[in-house]
Structure formats: structure tokens, C-alpha cells
Amino acid sequence: MKAFAEEFKQQARRLTEDLRHRAIIQTALHKYEVVRDKSKAAFQDWQAARQAASETKWDAINHLDTYLLEFVEKIEARGTKVHWASTGQQAREIIFGIIREKKARSIIKSKAMTSEEIHLNDALEEAGFDVVESDLGEFIVQLKREAPYHIVFPAMHLTRGEIGELFARELGSVPSDNPEDLTMIARRVLRQKYITADIGLTGANFAVAETGMISITENEGNARLTAALPKTLISLLGIEKVLPSLEDLALFLPMLATAGTGQPLTCYNSLYGGPRQPGETDGPEEYHVVLLDNRRTELLADAEQRDALHCIRCGACLNVCPIFRNVGGHTYGTTYSGPIGSVITPHLRGLQDWKHLSYASSLCGACTEACPVKINLHHHLLQNRRNASTQKPSAHEKLAFKLFAFVMNRPAVYEFAKRAGRLAQKFHPLVRGTRLDPAYGWTKTRDLPPVAKQTFKEFWKTRKPG
């Protein structure tokens, strides 16, 4: 349990000192901010839209059983097979089952954070299958054998030079640092994969209950090709993705784009309601939808933080977070990073192991302001802290408060402590910030406010009457 927190601290320290890394992230996010503000300004009323989006998601999540069943009934009616998985292990087994039944060798994937969550790629590769990520950013980090850096911009921490070298090394391509050339290299490599892959695997942005459809938002066309060409298609999604009605998308699609990438609308917003239907000439012959719980129901049971399930994974809270911007995405060591990751990871993977993320926050509230569905993110960070210390109080804090109570209950000891403090303060500069400093835990990164020269009591005694 200490291990995750320690690793986080070490990584955070290393990266905050890495000015080059910080410059890359600031540049990328600055570009995002400019377009985001422009798209936001085009809305007649962004705040009202946020309120409506959060009410809609509230409706969806607080009637989750009803809407899920409606979604399943509608999508199954058109020949889709729906699977339910309580755990990541079960979801992997379901997917392996489909792959084996189809005697498939190669799998083409479009971006799915849920598949990162259940470590699907590792499992598939270990079992000897050929798995290729088709989203350009995901393709890059897969070649680099890294986790995505950011839920929307997986390769934002790499420069074009680094990507050019990576492609030259892994793909044997002509070295280049031109983004267009690099994109075309990936395009050529992946074209063949779409055509030859046995199975396509996607995530989902929304699941529409009313009409039984999966909604996928993307820019590159990779998800569309993944859903069009292979004979078997699998979509893996969390149970919280559900939206009540089709027209809800009229609001959610532009909001997701604006908050996520800063675009008014992303390039492709597609709805999939089943395998190839009678009269249709392409698309998969079989369509499987895997609904994943993986402890989302535990988060659902926490009424106080239930709205964290409203999340549409746009990444806006990551982009504005002063912590994320300085420590970077990999430092979190989680599938979902940034404020939303800090809020939900303790629910998904254990509070005591991941409570440190809730302390890595300035509580500035920028995340809450940025969230298009108005999740009360910074309050949830505080609630995680409260829950963690209620569940397992810190020995240090306990001792400190005992000591405080001891001193405050004894006026003589208090008087003595006051004088001792004032005296000790004179010598403090000699050791301040060094390991000899008794207050080192505090002073290594912070100032210690000076003890007043005079207490209020002393002042009162010496004041002139009138």
C-alpha cells in the first residue's frame, strides 16, 4: 500500500523538475485551451447546457437498472449478443471465449479505456494473439509499450522527433519528424490490419437506452473502419455509459467534443445498433456487447459520490488540473488519471492503496468548473480524505491531537510551551529545512510561520486604558 504512494511521490518529484516535459504538456494544452474557449463561446448558454447534461446523467445513473435493461432489450432485438461481466477477469474470459469460438488470430482495436482498465491487451498478447491499436495516439504508445498518457490524448507527452525515431525503429520506416508523414506511415500500416483482422474491438462513449445503440465519438475514422470491416465486432463498455434517449445526444455530442478536444463536434459520431441487418451489404456478421461492472456498483452505492459515474471521459478536468499539468499522466499509475482518476480509483481499486491521490490536490476547484456534467470533483477528493482517515486514522495525527489536548488542558504547560517555542524559534534558522530540523516534515517544502512576539494576553495586560 505504501508502494503506490511512494512511487507516486518519486515520479511526481522527478517530473515536476523535468522542465522539458512540462513545456511539452503546456504547449499541447495551450492549443487545446484556445480551441475549447472558441467552441464554448459558440454555445448560447454553456452553463445551462452543463446543468441539463448533469440532470440527464443523474436520471440515467439513478435509474440505471431500468435503462440498462431497456438498452439490452432493444439492441438484442436486432441480433446483438449482450454479455454481463462483474469483474475484469470475467470480461476478459468472455472476450477470449468469442475469439476462440471464431478461431481468430488477429484483433484490431479502436480506443477503449475500459480495455486498459481490464488489461486486455496484455492478456491477449500473452495468449499469442495479434492485437493492434488503431487510434494513432494509442498505436504510438502501444509501439512504445507504454500506457496511454491521457484518456483523450494518449501520446501528448511525445515529440514528433521521438515518434519519428520510434516508427523508424519499430516499423522500419524512413526517419521523419513531419507529423503528416508520420500519420501516413501509420495509415499505411493499419490499412492492411483492418482488412485482414478477424475481430474488431471498440469501446463506447454512450449507450442509448431508448433505441439500443452504442455511440462512438472519434476523429480519425479508425473506429468506423474497426466497426465496418472485420466479421466479428465486440464493444466493451462500463455500465454507466447509458443515456436515456436518442435526442440526448444532440447535447452530449457537442459537449463531449467541446470539453474533450475543443472541437465544436468531432469528425465522426457514429451509432451502432447491431450487426449487419437484412438488406445491408457490409458490417460485421456478429456483434457482441460486453457490459462491465468492475466495482462501478460500489461507487453507485456511495450516494454522496454517485455523480462520479456521470463522467463522460472527456478529460477536461485533467487538462485544467495544476497537479496533472505538472506531474503528468503516467505518474498516477492508474487507468484514469487527473481529478476524476483520483476520485474514482479509490473506489475501483481500494481506498487505502489510492488515497494519496486525493491528497495530491490543491483543491482549487478548476476540475469542477471544467466538468461538462458538473461532477463535484474537488469535494469528492475531500470526501475521500475524510473516508480514508475515518476508516484508518493516521497514527501521527492521533498523536499530534493527543499532545495538543494535553497541552491545552494544562495552563502551566501551555505557558511553558509558548516560551519554549519563542526561544527555539531564535535558533531555528540554523537547522531550517535540514534533516536536523524537528519540523522537517513540514519545512522541507514550506515556510513555518513565526510565533508572535507577544501573545494576545500579554498585549491586553500592557495596553493603555481608554
Next chain:
Amino acid sequence: MNEKDKILARIREALTVRAHFPGGRHDSTTGGEVGRDQRAQLGTPTAPFVSAPHSTLTPRPSRFDARSWLPLVGESFEARLALFQKNSTELKSTFHVVDDRDQVSKSLCNLRDAENWKKIGIHSGDLTDEANRALNLPVCCTDQPYDVTDLESCDVGITECDALIAQTGSVLVTARSAGGRALSVLPPHHVVLARREQLIADLPDAFALLKKRYAQNYPSFISFITGPSRTGDIERILVLGAHGPKKVTIFLL
């Protein structure tokens, strides 16, 4: 008990404790709480709403008012046309308004010669059939099951659509209106042929249209295509033609 029942049981157990309605405080009333079905009947919102102090400036919205928050679209056909034109330019789509079918054929032949098309992907339809005749090139037709490598080798995919959306500059296609799933994404150039009355105002209209046209039997694939395929995954620098078409050309008759 199978996993479905277990998950549903956990959900129902969790939902026995109520969560506060957004905008309200933990202890506030939930007077604003309205589900999907009630909203559909309500139309305009009238239900009382208690909001937190920080949001008192925001009037209580209903999600069926999406039109009043989304980017503004003019009333007239000319305003929509101008907006679609402006959005197309920003998205780097090419948009032509043409007078008649002859002119479409002529423009397509010019494009064919300029880009040196050798084979076209197409589906049958009122507008596409005429284009097909005029172009007079080898064809991969997606009305029947086809060979993917054959479609992949086409220089262009020519389709019709369900609607053009002024608000976003999008082309709304479905498996039924645009020759399946792959024709509009696999070839490097996507040409869209649309009629004047297909230009609609905004996203709420687009979903209403989908419902009206297909509610009895939805196609398995529906997509809003908003400009040529793009990526910003390398240093947030825009590159067109990531996996889908590098070019989108739209003709409005």
C-alpha cells in the same frame, strides 16, 4: 444467479439510497427531478427547482431545450446555407452549391480528370446513378456484398445522405442512405450528393428526422460526418486523412 442478475441486484441495492439531484444541496428538495418520460410530456419546464447559491443565475433548464443552448442557427434557408458554408470552410470540407444535375455531372468529371480517378466506389440512388453514368469509370458498387480490397482500391466513394446539418457542417449518413458502413470512410475522397431540402438546421432536428424516418426499424449504422478524417495526436498538430478520407466534397443541388 447469473452475472446479469447479480449486477442488476447490486444496482438496485445501491439505488435504495437516494442521491441528491444536481444543482441542489444534499438536504434540498428534489422538486426539479424529472425523468425522461415526464420531460417528453412537459415540453417546456415548469417544475419547481431549488438550486445551490452558486447557480442561482442559471435558469432551470430541461434537456429538451437543447436548441436554446447550442450554437445559434438562423431561421431562413439562406442563413443555414451561409452557416453550412462557413462551417465547411473551417472543417476543410469543400462545399459546392450547384443549379442542376448536369452541373453536378460536369463538376464530377472535372474532379475525375484533375485527381485522375481510375475507379469509383458508389451505391445506387437517384443522384448517384446519374453521377455514375456521367463518370463512366470502373465501379465498385456496395449495393451487393462486395470485396473490401476492391473498395479499398477506389479513388473516391460517392454517396447520398440523409441530411446536411448547418449548425455543425455535418453530413448525416446511415447504412441505408449512403451505401453501407465502409463506402463513406474507406476511399481517400468522399463525395456527397445532397438535395436542397436535405439541409436542416441543427442536431435536435437531425435526431427528430432519424426518429421520424427510421423509428420502426433503425439501420445498424448511423454517422454524423463532420469534415475529412483528422488527427492531432502528434503534438496537437492537425493532419487530415488519419484513417478515413483526406477530402470531403459536398454538392448541394
